[in-house]
Amino acid sequence: MKIPKRMRPLVENGLVDEVIRPLMSGKEADVFVVRCGSEIRCAKIYKEAEKRAFKQAVTYQEGRKVRNSRRARAMEKGSKFGREQQEEVWQSAEVSALFKLADIGVRVPKPYGCFDGVLLMELITYDGEEVAPRLNDVTMTEEQALVDHKTLMHDVMRMLCAGLVHGDLSEFNVLIDDNGPVIIDLPQAVDAAANNNAESMHRRDVENITNYYAQFAPELSNSHYAPEMWALFEAGDLHPNTELTGQFEESTESADVDTVLEEIKQAFIEEQNRLERIQEAESN
Numbered sequence: 001m002k003i004p005k006r007m008r009p010l011v012e013n014g015l016v017d018e019v020i021r022p023l024m025s026g027k028e029a030d031v032f033v034v035r036c037g038s039e040i041r042c043a044k045i046y047k048e049a050e051k052r053a054f055k056q057a058v059t060y061q062e063g064r065k066v067r068n069s070r071r072a073r074a075m076e077k078g079s080k081f082g083r084e085q086q087e088e089v090w091q092s093a094e095v096s097a098l099f100k101l102a103d104i105g106v107r108v109p110k111p112y113g114c115f116d117g118v119l120l121m122e123l124i125t126y127d128g129e130e131v132a133p134r135l136n137d138v139t140m141t142e143e144q145a146l147v148d149h150k151t152l153m154h155d156v157m158r159m160l161c162a163g164l165v166h167g168d169l170s171e172f173n174v175l176i177d178d179n180g181p182v183i184i185d186l187p188q189a190v191d192a193a194a195n196n197n198a199e200s201m202h203r204r205d206v207e208n209i210t211n212y213y214a215q216f217a218p219e220l221s222n223s224h225y226a227p228e229m230w231a232l233f234e235a236g237d238l239h240p241n242t243e244l245t246g247q248f249e250e251s252t253e254s255a256d257v258d259t260v261l262e263e264i265k266q267a268f269i270e271e272q273n274r275l276e277r278i279q280e281a282e283s284n
Helices: 006-010 057-061 067-075 078-101 140-163 198-213 218-222 225-234 257-281
Strands: 020-025 029-036 037-048 111-115 118-122 174-177 181-185
Touching: 006 037, 006 118, 020 037, 029 118, 078 111, 078 118, 140 181, 140 198, 140 218, 140 225, 198 218, 198 225
Parallel strands: none
Antiparallel strands: 020 029, 029 037, 037 118, 111 118, 174 181
16 A cells, blocks of 8 residues: 555654555544564554644643753744644653553553654454454443453553553543453543643543443442542552452532632742742753
């Protein structure tokens, strides 16, 4: 087939030997099946920002650290250079998340690296050669639903232990291979401690997955894995081997609004002071 323009440098540099066929076209990227030497892999070509259909990208980028102050300022100003840097940060987020999660045993595609906006990674298959289906295309017994749901809850928990929230997890971002669920699509992964929306995203991720499996195992409808995990995470008591129960009773106590507002005010003052110190250091 014709080699996509963005993939030509990888072919010319010997990173990809053959583009076999398109695999899928999504809201943020096009994916192709490729041959690298003797291995069949997949190549994810990220779409440019103006062509991406992914909504509220800014919400997901909150809390992402940029070490280079020049890059950070350019991204804030929205200059051409800044937009290019923002795209690089968006793409590298998935690569970093994949390497981090693979290292701690979360079932994700094995990454091989990102080159000029093209992510090379493992092709998830079943029965040896067939491309693994998405979870939304799979039906199962109640017993299998309970087993696979438990597996995914454990992986979501380990992600949270590593400080990450998927942010867009659903039955459309999970593949099923011979050994069970595999989590995919992580460019929007957020820092659990630095993003103010992380808790709500985590809850939505868990509820999406639980609601899907509840079609086959209705008892899951009464589970409360998201608040259980988050409460343990905030208390510093969440660990990779924590045994989750799915049971949690949320507090009905009203919040002390005045105290919360005062904490926000103090945090704002501290942040302003920090920015002033940075500006003074850079001017010197």
